[in-house]
Structures are given as structure tokens and as C-alpha cells.
Amino acid sequence: MSELSRFLETVDEEYLIGLSNKGIVKRSYKDLENTTVEITEEGEELRGICKDAQVVLKLPLTNSTCSCPSTSICKHVIMTILAAQKANGDTQKARGDAQKAGGDTQKAEMRAEVEIRENAPTQEISAASFGEEGPKEEPKEEAAKETIRREESGEKILQIPVEKLKKALSGKDWIKLLTQTDFSEDFEIQKEKLITVRNAKTNVTVKLLYPLELSTCSVCHDEKLCFHKVGAILAMQLQAGIINLETLLDAAAEQSEEFDEESVPEVLTDLRAFLGELFMIGGARLAPETFLGAERFALRAHNARLPRLEDQLRTLAETIAGYQGRQAKVTVSDIMQKLTECHAYIGLLERTLAEGKSVYSLAGAFRTAYSDIPELTLHGIGMRAFESTTGYAGKTIYFFEENTKRFYTYTVARPTIYDKTNRKYRPQAQAETVPWGLNCTLVQLSAATIKLKNGKANSAGRLSSTSQAKADLITVGGALPDSIGDTIYDDFEELWDAFRKRMLAVGEELSEAEKLFLIRPKRLLDMHYDETLQRLLFWFEDFAGRRLRGELAYSKQEEMAIRSLERLEKKQGDGKELPVFLGVLYVGEGECCFYPIETIGEERLTEG
Amino acid sequence: MKEQKIRKELTQVRELLADLFQSGLTNIPESLVARLSQEETFVRQYGMEWLSDRLHELTEGLKARRHIFEDINADELVALFCRIEGFVEEGIRQSSLDEAGIRIGQKDWKQEE
Structure with missing residues (x-):
């Protein structure tokens, strides 16, 4: 059995969710009910032929490829894994049955021999006296090897130096992890097929395996060493007594020369x-x-x-x-x-x-907590103007990253204090500066696909305008990647579950990027403009009748969006399907609320 | 819905605390002290005994300052006020989340008064 096949035996549903997401795994199970995947083994790889795609499985599983357009772990990869597991299981069962049958025959022969020999002089009976060995020990040997592999993997994880874990996170995240996690209470560590570390407080599950690229996280779905994986490894090392939390905290304090x-x-x-x-x-x-x-x-x-x-x-x-x-x-x-x-x-x-x-x-960290990010392929999905109560106005552009399926934001802001006092000051020209060396307008950027290199972002997903970052403009107004489909919610109960999980995982107030979601409602209901409150009030409803409250306060910036929503509500009466909405999910007075920022598709909310 | 009732009750307590803050803890009008006693009873009926006990302490502390010149127990009062306010904010947040979660699971939508 190849290394890959052996590894696939240890993979469970939680691991698959960590590789992709819950929606893809559910869909894969469903599709497998109606279709089959043909599996062939080629050395250390497994090839799967699905109805509409061909998959090559390899280790680490994140390196597996599929002929479909998706650039991340798609349903075809998951279906191939599940089919391979079933095929393995069937093979093992067949072997086991044959062995059992062989064993049963041998047992029957032994019984017969014993009966005959009962009447014969006493003689020690052993399997060897039959001239054959007993039933093969293969399943037990395999299990023992698996245990040894798992233990070796665990040993290697325990030996990962703290410096390596610290480098994987920003300074602020490292301090946050050390100070806001109760390592003695929060973690449950189970060593079965994989080492599973579950944070009982946040319900984040990490499956650990060495090399670490094989590990998964139920929140980040990334092969890199994320905040949760680092926390899980630290929990293991603390439990094993290899490191001491007080020492880590003191070291962090000492290294900050500025702290007095x-x-x-x-x-x-x-x-x-x-x-x-x-x-x-x-x-x-x-x-x-x-x-x-x-x-x-x-x-x-x-x-x-x-x-x-x-x-x-x-x-x-x-x-x-x-x-x-x-x-x-x-x-x-x-x-x-x-x-x-x-x-x-x-x-x-x-x-x-x-x-x-x-x-x-x-003490916290100062605001300039931007850290380096890998190359990102960003798709602009909307832009919204804002004016804050603290004397700033500007625009925020929203991006979708096609590989990590994360949302990022970029904000340009200017102080408004001079607007009324100095007529010569021209705020607009200053506010429209496009970052990263791009030759386009902000409006074009909000609908463009770019490749951002040497960029910086903070943990809330805000992109920095640092001059060290450069972006290549790929298209303007092109189609969005297929991977965005995996992030659209048409079931509002699933949306709520995802929101709760994010809140538990983050443990504090979510940033705007963390509250961003895409929804595909079935209809808009009860839309009306409240003259007293000066707001547009309505409901988004999904296919099952679940509702999110929508609310837009009137302002110059929101005027166009309000008109667009009213138009959309009228058009749905003509049988036209609603577009996908990008917006911020929040809780207001005991209700799930959704603030719509933009629509994905031909008609934009902010274009009137 | 139980969560909605708790949230509304805690919101009323928060409004009372805001009125207390607006007035200042140095000298509280009799009407606000009476409201404090009332809320102390209401929150106890909702099972929030800790909050009820703290509101009682606050009431007694405020009463003790009346009609005297010395600035007694100011630090303790402020600390107590902040503890109560923090509890109420967290309670509103939690009950709001719980309520929202229950509502989103309801397919036959009925908005309660």
C-alpha cells in the first residue's frame, strides 16, 4: 500500500472540512450517491476520473490537482479522496474476509483435529503441527505501524522550536495567543488516527500531522501555519511539559526594549x-x-x-x-x-x-501592525463611500482573494475638517490616489482583478498602501473566479453558523472584513422608507423562509444604493432573480441584520 | 421569547445607568434611587441575582452619600457602577446573539412585539 493510501485511511470528515470547507464536503457526499469515481494507483499518486473532471491525488493533499477551473481544493478532489477511501476499505475488507474465511477453515480443522486427538494420546497441539502458520497478522501489523507513524509525527511536532512558531505569527498575534488563551482549560487533545486538537472555547479543530503542510484547520483552510495551528502545537508542547508559558511571556516582555x-x-x-x-x-x-x-x-x-x-x-x-x-x-x-x-x-x-x-x-500593540503577506490574486467586488463621526471621509474597496477565499479591504480616507474652512483645498484629487503603482481609477480598481506582490495587511484584512507593494492589473470588469461560489450563502441558517464560528474563533469584536459575507436571497420583502427614522427598511428572505433584516440610513452616499434596492424589489415581481449581495452581517436588537454594500453582477447597487 | 425579555430588561437597566451617569454619582435624585430599587426587584425575578445584589449595593451606597458633606465611598461607588455596567453590556450582547440565533432558525417568521 502506498504512503498516500495509508495516509488516506487516517483522513476523516473534519480533516476534509479543514482542507476545503463544509459546503464542498457535503456536496461531495451528495454527488457520490449518484455518480462513481474511477480510481487508479500510479506509484505515489492516485488518479480519479469523475464525470466532468480528472483528479490527481498526491501528498500533501493540498498539492492535489484537478482539471476543473477551480484553483483550490474542489469537490472533485474530495470525491476522489472519499472514493479512494471506500476502495481501500473494500480491498481491506476483501482481504479480511479471505483471511477470516481462511482462519475459519483452519479453526474448523483444528476443532476436528482436537476431536480426533481427544481419543489419542495427549500431545501438544499448536498451529505449527498443522504444517502451516496461523492466519496472517497483516491488519495488526498495519495498525501497529500506523501507531508508530502517528507517535513519530507527534514527537516531531513536540520538537518544533518555539521560535519557528513565533515567526509564523505577527508580534501582535503572538502576544494575543499567549495572553488570551487558557492553555490549561481550553484544549482537548486526542490521539487517534490523527492528532486532533480542539479548542473547546472557540470550537476550532486542528488536525496535526508532521510535516505540518499535512495539518488542517477548520477555520483557516490553509496549509500554512496559522494562528490556530500554532495554538494547537503550543498546547501539545505545554501539556508535555516541554515549554513553560510564564517563560514565554517573560521572554516576550524582555524582548520589547521600548516597554518601560x-x-x-x-x-x-x-x-x-x-x-x-x-x-x-x-x-x-x-x-x-x-x-x-x-x-x-x-x-x-x-x-x-x-x-x-x-x-x-x-x-x-x-x-x-x-x-x-x-x-x-x-x-x-x-x-x-x-x-x-x-x-x-x-x-x-x-x-x-x-x-x-x-x-x-x-498592553497591546501600536496601530501600525501590518505584516507581510504572500502574493494575492484579488478580485474587486465593490466600493462604498463613507463619512465617519470622527471627521474623516473616503472610500473602501472590497476584494475577494481567489485562493484563500478571504475578503480584504482597502481604504482611502481624508480629513473633512478643512472642507468647510478652506475653499482652495481640493480633497477629491487627494482622495482618489490609487495604490500599488496601478494605472487606473478607484472605480475601475473596485471591479478589477489584480495580482498584489510584496503587500502588507493587518490581521483585520486591511491592505496597506505601502510603496513596497506592487500590483499587476489583469482585467477590469472580468468574470469572478468559481471559488467565490463556495462562499455564497443561500441558506441563512448556515450563514449564521459561519458567523458564530468566526466570532468564537476570533474571540473579540470582529473587524469589518471578518463580518463580510455573500448571500443569495430568494426575495426582498416589506421594503419601505421610514420618514421618521430616515431609513430604508426591508427583509432578505432565503428559500426556507428565514429572514435577515436589512436597513440603510439615508445619506448622500447611500442615496444611490437605496434607489437601486427599491428598483430590485420591483423587478423581482417580474420574475427576475435577485443578484448576490455583498454585505456586513451583524446583530441588532436580537435580530440578524445584513447591511448590503454591493451586488455582484451586471447591475451594481452603487451605480443607481 | 425568554432571550428577548432578558435583553429588553437589561436594556432598561442600561438606560437607568445612563440616567445615573448623566446626573452624576455625587447627588442622585430620589426618583432615580426609586427606579434603582424597582429594577433590583425586576432583575431578581428574571433570575439575575448577582445583578440584583449589585444594584442593591449601589442603591445603598448612593443613599449613604445623601445629606452629608464628606466625599465618602466615591472610588468604591465608581468601581461598582463600572462592574454593573460591564455586566449589563455583556448580558445584552449575549442575549441579543441568542435571540438572533433562535429567530434565524424559525422558518415560520413571526416578529414579536
């Missing part, structure tokens, strides 16, 4: 007094310069190398300024929440210091 813990207690004490005063005075009596006080503390937090606290205080300052500036969207409840968050955070820092531990791991 001595100034932290004084900052925290003064800040606590400042926040306490705001609570006692109350929102109605805040002095006009209160936001400046918050800004000053943000600067002190910056100097004390506490980025997370600095962010919170800047947000607090903006919120207070917005409230006192009578911005309708900002309420006193918002100030209260921001104050409470700050207060809780400084309490956490103070308790950590009181326990004699370093606060480095809690």
Missing part, C-alpha cells in the same frame, strides 16, 4: 482619579475641555507604551467631543460605555501589577 513598566503605576493612578471625577460629576456637567483631558491622558498612555489604553482614551475623547458638539449619533450612553471600558481595563492592569506580573502582555 516603571511609569505605568503613576499613569494608572492619575487616570483612575480623572475617570472617577467624570463619573461623580456626571455627563450633564462635563466641562467643554473634558475631551482635552482625555487626549492628554492618551498621550501619557502612548509615552508609557500602553497602546490599547491609548486607543481607548482617544476613542473616549472623540466620543465626548462628539456628544458636546451635539452630534446626533453620539449619546451619553456611549460616553458611559467608553468610560466603563477604560475603568475596567485600568483595573485589570493594576491587579496584574499588584500580583507582581508584567503588564506587557496586556
